[in-house]
Amino acid sequence: MAAEAATFSKEKMPAGTLVDIEDLTVHFPVYKGIMRRQVGAVKAVDGVTFDIRRGETLGLVGESGCGKSTTGRALLRLYDLTAGRIRFDDMDIAKLDSGRLRAVRPRMQMIFQDPQASLNPRLTVGSIIAEPLIEHGVLKGDARKARVRELLDAVGLNPDYINRYPHEFSGGQRQRIGIARALALDPQFIVCDEPIAALDVSIQAQVVNLLQELQRKLGLTYLFISHDLSMVRHIATRVAVMYLGKMVELGTVAQLFAKPAHPYTKALLSAVPVPDPKVEANRKRILLTGDIPNAVNPPSGCRFRTRCPWAQEVCATTDPEWRDMGDGRRVACHFAEEIKSKESGVIAN
Amino acid sequence: MWGKPITQVLEVRDLKTVFHTQDGKVHAVNGVSFHVEEGELLAVVGESGSGKSVTMMSLLQLLPMPPAEIEAGQAIFQNRDLVKLSPSEIRDVRGARIGFIFQDPLTSLNPVFTVGFQIMEPLRKHMGMSKSRARQRAAELLDLVGIPAAAERLDDYPHQFSGGMRQRVMIAIALACDPKVLIADEPTTALDVTVQAQILELIRELRQKLGMAIIWVTHDLGVAAGIADRIMVMYGGQVVEQAPIGELFEHPRHPYTQALLESLPGRHQANERLRSISGQPPLLMKDPDFCPFAPRCRHAFDKCRAEDPPLLRVNGSHDVACWLESAHAEAPNGR
Numbered sequence: 001m002a003a004e005a006a007t008f009s010k011e012k013m014p015a016g017t018l019v020d021i022e023d024l025t026v027h028f029p030v031y032k033g034i035m036r037r038q039v040g041a042v043k044a045v046d047g048v049t050f051d052i053r054r055g056e057t058l059g060l061v062g063e064s065g066c067g068k069s070t071t072g073r074a075l076l077r078l079y080d081l082t083a084g085r086i087r088f089d090d091m092d093i094a095k096l097d098s099g100r101l102r103a104v105r106p107r108m109q110m111i112f113q114d115p116q117a118s119l120n121p122r123l124t125v126g127s128i129i130a131e132p133l134i135e136h137g138v139l140k141g142d143a144r145k146a147r148v149r150e151l152l153d154a155v156g157l158n159p160d161y162i163n164r165y166p167h168e169f170s171g172g173q174r175q176r177i178g179i180a181r182a183l184a185l186d187p188q189f190i191v192c193d194e195p196i197a198a199l200d201v202s203i204q205a206q207v208v209n210l211l212q213e214l215q216r217k218l219g220l221t222y223l224f225i226s227h228d229l230s231m232v233r234h235i236a237t238r239v240a241v242m243y244l245g246k247m248v249e250l251g252t253v254a255q256l257f258a259k260p261a262h263p264y265t266k267a268l269l270s271a272v273p274v275p276d277p278k279v280e281a282n283r284k285r286i287l288l289t290g291d292i293p294n295a296v297n298p299p300s301g302c303r304f305r306t307r308c309p310w311a312q313e314v315c316a317t318t319d320p321e322w323r324d325m326g327d328g329r330r331v332a333c334h335f336a337e338e339i340k341s342k343e344s345g346v347i348a349n
Numbered sequence: 350m351w352g353k354p355i356t357q358v359l360e361v362r363d364l365k366t367v368f369h370t371q372d373g374k375v376h377a378v379n380g381v382s383f384h385v386e387e388g389e390l391l392a393v394v395g396e397s398g399s400g401k402s403v404t405m406m407s408l409l410q411l412l413p414m415p416p417a418e419i420e421a422g423q424a425i426f427q428n429r430d431l432v433k434l435s436p437s438e439i440r441d442v443r444g445a446r447i448g449f450i451f452q453d454p455l456t457s458l459n460p461v462f463t464v465g466f467q468i469m470e471p472l473r474k475h476m477g478m479s480k481s482r483a484r485q486r487a488a489e490l491l492d493l494v495g496i497p498a499a500a501e502r503l504d505d506y507p508h509q510f511s512g513g514m515r516q517r518v519m520i521a522i523a524l525a526c527d528p529k530v531l532i533a534d535e536p537t538t539a540l541d542v543t544v545q546a547q548i549l550e551l552i553r554e555l556r557q558k559l560g561m562a563i564i565w566v567t568h569d570l571g572v573a574a575g576i577a578d579r580i581m582v583m584y585g586g587q588v589v590e591q592a593p594i595g596e597l598f599e600h601p602r603h604p605y606t607q608a609l610l611e612s613l614p615g616r617h618q619a620n621e622r623l624r625s626i627s628g629q630p631p632l633l634m635k636d637p638d639f640c641p642f643a644p645r646c647r648h649a650f651d652k653c654r655a656e657d658p659p660l661l662r663v664n665g666s667h668d669v670a671c672w673l674e675s676a677h678a679e680a681p682n683g684r
Contacts, residue, residue, distance in 0.1 A: 063541035063542065063543060063544075064541055170629050172629070200396035200397055200568070200630070201396060201568065201570075201609060201612055201613070202396060202608065202609060202612050202625060202626035203625075204612070205612040205614075205623035205624065205625035205626070206625040206626075206627070208614075208623055209622050209623055209625055212622070227541070227542065229542070230571075230613070230614045230615045231614050233614065233615075234614035234615075234623070235614075267543060268542060268543060270546075271542040271543045271545065271546035272542055272571065273545075273549075273569060273571025273572045273574065273575050274571050274574065274575075274615065275570040275571045275573075275574050275598070275610065275613050275615060276574055276598060276615075277574045277575075277577075277594045277595050277598050278595070278598075279574075280571075280574045280575040285546060285550070287546055287547060287550055288543045288546075288547070289547075291511040291512075291513055291514070291544065292511075292541075
């Protein structure tokens with residue numbers, strides 16, 4: 001491991017890469033008994049390697065408990081890492097102490113799922129958005145106030161609402177406040193953790209449009225965590241799929257949706273309901289049996305093998321390598337080529 | 350009344366439900382009329398606050414009264430008006446001839462009783478089965494909803510089941526007394542997509558086997574497209590459009606339905622702006638005296654802001670409540 005770390009820091013990151021994640025691992029210890037002895041660990045994220053390119057939106061999808069939110073939070077160092085390296089703009093932030101990390105924080109921000117829970121109900125919208133500016137001592141007095149008004153305007157809220165409280169806003173508007181707060185310090189990179197999951201369909205479209213507009217205007221890079229595959233397909237440049245703490249496939253939207261190579265991606269895509277009765281009536285579905293196994297004690301070899309319709313003996317013994325398929329797509333499956341060439345029961349469009 | 354087909358199992362007429370709050374009356378359901386036919390799956394779609402859940406809860410008197418009050422309307426089921434039934438009479442219908450599945454299986458199952466006990470409860474209460482007979486039937490039901498080793502799992506508690514399995518248990522309870530109508534309120538919303546796909550498949554199978562009518566409340570148009578025969582769109586506590594599933598997706602006629610379909614990402618090119626519906630859903634603090642969608646509607650004209658359009662039949666079995674459409678209307682339907 002030590003030798004690897006040395007070579008890693010010497011090797012230059014490709015110019016197009018903003019965040020480079022290698023072997024990211026987050027385990028949450030499980031304690032038991034009166035002595036609070038550690039009896040195991042929830043392997044929430046277990047050795048994940050990927051990169052996020054400048055100006056792109058990387059969609060991160062998977063079902064609940066697959067580790068997508070943990071990945072998003074861990075790469076902002078909101079959780080302590082068990083292992084792994086995170087390079088953000090050529091800086092290894094995985095090992096930074098809290099003081100030096102604080103200097104990097106303004107450049108990476110987060111938008112949370114539940115705007116109701118992530119906004120302090122006792123603060124006015126103005127104070128909520130000004131908080132990062134105060135915390136990092138960026139602007140003072142009238143300049144700060146002007147910046148807050150500018151941010152409100154940028155997210156499509158009336159700047160005169162500056163003295164209102166979160167409860168006076170609707171869900172979609174609250175999410176705009178959360179976005180304004182994330183933008184306050186002019187970040188390069190924003191982790192959007194299910195930003196539209198709590199919103200109604202007609203409001204979701206408003207927020208997604210706003211995120212795309214801001215990206216174009218400000219040159220932002222997003223990690224867009226979502227379980228809504230059709231929205232990810234719309235907003236993302238590339239998509240990563242996670243299952244039980246591992247990444248199983250990563251490719252461009254076109255690659256992944258047209259010809260998924262990992263059986264889990266295939267099953268996931270075929271499970272997404274399509275708002276078209278004609279398509280629904282004629283679709284081939286790959287129904288998975290059973291449920292996601294426990295992350296404390298994941299299956300041996302490939303983690304998906306217990307539910308995989310194509311599983312062979314080798315899947316139980318050998319964990320498939322996270323490999324490049326040659327066209328920039330990465331996949332962790334022994335039989336990816338074969339599965340990719342099979343006809344897919346995917347979202348037809 | 351227009352000719353009433355004999356296959357109609359539940360008919361709701363002009364239902365009005367309000368909530369009395371500190372800030373005044375909230376008009377959650379405003380004159381909703383619909384019916385379900387035998388063996389039919391009717392999807393009810395709408396955003397939060399559109400009144401879809403409150404409509405279903407009103408039918409079975411599941412709302413706390415007060416603050417809720419059913420101001421008007423009828424719900425005819427087996428020649429009786431459900432809204433007028435006494436608490437003990439409605440209890441005989443609820444869970445027996447009408448089954449109900451709620452959104453969150455964890456909060457709707459009692460954590461201190463075994464799953465077996467909870468399935469046996471309606472069987473013993475409504476069907477008067479003996480304990481051993483009910484237990485046998487409970488095992489059959491668990492097996493029917495696809496829970497492996499059903500008989501052995503009767504003595505397990507809800508927390509020992511996964512989310513998808515819990516929802517299967519809820520379905521088993523709802524089906525226990527062989528209901529004529531099953532009302533499912535967002536039954537797959539709390540589930541992951543692959544588990545949702547399993548439950549939807551189960552419902553397709555059960556419909557073929559059991560043939561009951563199902564009312565499926567959902568906000569997901571994709572889910573509705575996959576399972577429904579007919580679909581009803583609600584907005585601001587009213588039914589704005591109703592049609593057979595294929596017809597509605599191909600020829601949506603209400604501006605709200607059209608906008609809703611257009612706001613879905615699947616119908617756009619990637620990176621193209623989504624067509625969003627500007628503005629916010631109505632607050633429903635007043636009795637509606639104009640079209641609830643008018644403030645957000647691109648086609649709204651003076652009449653829309655002055656008068657609430659009735660639900661009218663425009664074409665075959667397609668009903669729309671919109672002043673743009675009233676010119677095409679054939680005959681009044683239900684209102």
